[in-house]
Amino acid sequence: DVKVTQSSRYLVKRTGEKVFLECVQDMDHENMFWYRQDPGLGLRLIYFSYDVKMKEKGDIPEGYSVSREKKERFSLILESASTNQTSMYLCASSFREYSIVGNQPQHFGDGTRLSIL
């Protein structure tokens, strides 16, 4: 069974702090993703990575950066946290190859509920 582990379930930080959210997967997936989940807005893609040291901006990358130094780990960084970054953050991973049953589905972690005060 695929395991995607996010380092914290709940996190409280102060405005202006640098915040690190960590995600680790154990299924040798090439693709990893970071989303924000907000009521009424669904999941919005922040960044994704399809290989080590590779990263691509998603739909809402402003105020965020990412790091992928190892295949199994994908970190989301809030350079200077602001109150509008209070949200639920979801990490996901998937295989890259297109299989005979189509694109690979994504496997999600439990989420990190981040509050910026």
Place this chain on the structure above:
Amino acid sequence: AQRVTQPEKLLSVFKGAPVELKCNYSYSGSPELFWYVQYSRQRLQLLLRHISRESIKGFTADLNKGETSFHLKKPFAQEEDSAMYYCALSNTNTGGFKTIFGAGTRLFVKA
């Protein structure tokens, strides 16, 4: 532009009643559609995908390219179906790297 629309934020039905969660999409190519579900206090997980043409937990979804829809249906709702449901579209041109999610529909099944 690629877009996934779920017009209902909340859907409330009685146990045993049919349920249909609507999903419409806009995409210029040949899309791959998914339904994901998040039960209370559980992680988001795949429910089904159109290409598999399978029924999971009694749910089915048919891709209608003419109406650009991928509605999720179940003939008899159960209380354990209460959850948040997300329709998602995968970009086939980039190997599925980018998936677009709808805003979600919360299904509440009343006893």
